Amino acid sequence: MLAWNNPxxxxxxxxxxxxxxDEHREHLSQFLGVRGFLKDVVPLSEWEQPEGSGGAQHPAG
Structure with a gap:
């Protein structure tokens, strides 16, 4: 799970x-990191969704 935001x-x-x-995680991490958007990378099994976050987002979303 890649957590990000656009400041x-x-x-x-x-x-x-x-x-x-696993195949795409590194590429997406670099894509977000270069832009200063990447905040955290955690295994999906360890992800705790903040209240009211609205759920996971598709890359286009």
Missing amino acids: KIHTPERRKTWIAC
């Missing part, structure tokens, strides 16, 4: 999420 449009505590397989 230009999201509040600091907001976390959007992408679920990535």
